[in-house]
Amino acid sequence: MGDYGFRISEDGYDVKTCSDLNCVVTSKYPLLKGGIQGTGNISATAPAVGEPATGTLTIDHNLGYIPIVRIFTISEGVYYEIPETVWGGDFYFEIYYEHTTNNQIVITASSTNYIDIAFINVDLIYYISFEQVNI
Amino acid sequence: MGDYGAAVSQRGYDVKSCADRFLIYSSAFQTLKVLMKIKVTGTLPLTITHNLGYYCPFEVIAHNAPNYASQNWKRIPFSDGAFYNSVNARCYTDRIEIVNGEYEPEPSNSYTVIIYLDNFSDVTERTINTGSSVGSYSGDYGFRISQNGYDVKSCTDEQCIFTSKQGFGEIIHKKGTNTERAGQCQITHNQGFPLKFLAFQKNIYESFITPMVRRGRTTLTLDGAYIDSSYLYMGVDLGDGNYSNDYDFYYIIFKNKLN
Secondary structure, eight states: OOSOOOEEEOTTSOTTTSOGGGEEEETTSOBOOEEEEEEEEEEEEOSSTTSEEEEEEEEEOOOSSOEEEEEEEEETTEEEESSEEEEETTTEEEEEEEEEOSSEEEEEEEEEESSSOOEEEEEEEEEEEEEEOOO | OOSOOOEEEOTTBOTTTSOGGGEEEETTSOBOBEEEEEEEEESSOEEEEOOOSSOOOEEEEESOOTTSTTOOSEESSOOSSOGGGSOEEEEOSSEEEEEOOSSSOOOSEEEEEEEESOOOOOBOOOOSOOOOOBOOOOSSOOOEEEOTTSOTTTSOGGGEEEETTSSSOOBEEEEEEEOOOSSSEEEEOOSSSOEEEEEEEEETTSSOBEEOOEEEETTSOOOEEEEOSSEEEEEOBOSSSOBOSSEEEEEEEEEEEOO
8 A cells, every 4th residue: 555644743743754752643553443441339248357358340341352451449539540459468469350251241250358357348440442452 | 922723623513613622623733643554463572663862652452461361452551550560661762562461471362553754842731712602513524634545534433634523622731741750740731621641751861752550559659650630641650659750751631531
């Protein structure tokens, strides 16, 4: 194919001669495309001291392929990205992780406490990009 | 320079007056550009050459996770309570390496590596609109550019370089590198609400960056990268209540509101 395309340069750069790095968009490279976003919650209580409190949240995206997924947990006004692991001294432990299928995302949160009944109650926000991963 | 440019808003928002975070695209802001998306298979370590000459944002997604049941198709590093020991990825100025953890080596596996063209040169924050307005138009509309070889009228959204159909933008609010090496750093974003971010750390004695993940102690410091309504915080917990001074931090803060 011949020369073709579409590009917009950053302020101060000549769109005809600047590098791709100085473009805010160029049809030579796909932009990361946002797709679906939403919120959710996982809550669970452990059956006994030393046992994990584990909960899952399943999100249907129904894209038919594996997309890029980014998930953040919310705790006291602070936002962390999953995956996360948190220790509290030698008696407390939390993990957060996700896995993705062609139509769903499954987020797992688990907390274990060795001196008390563990519980978990976490709010989440997720972003699913249209970018396909299973190539 | 005078007023100029192109912008596309989310469906239902007035492109001329909506808050920046409701834009899908704006030429006033940068957006991550996908340099390459590649599948690699084999026994670790695996190397993917990019030859950009600088550190770039990247993501690595494992197709399978044999050591971690039911965790297929997930970003690395894995969360297993021992990040130091799990599969991780390193970005050098010329390549990405996917490397084994020390204690739990992965058998042969496949990974999708996404490398962005962008670098971590400073982009200062800029706000054009803070208000929001919701329109009522819901008919057919839009703007799309297909990838080379795809018919823009019939290809899927995933085969587009850009489509206004996407639900949210990946617009960059601010990016840069922090080399103060003074423990935990705080990057102001001045938006008044938490924003989506990407963060990488670089040990000053190494020549690669790795994704920042939280694996800290709740009773001591808040480890890794996290954000609130005022700052993006980045720090590497030493495990004794202090942060290491041996790290530089590479970050991208997006316009997306987290709460």
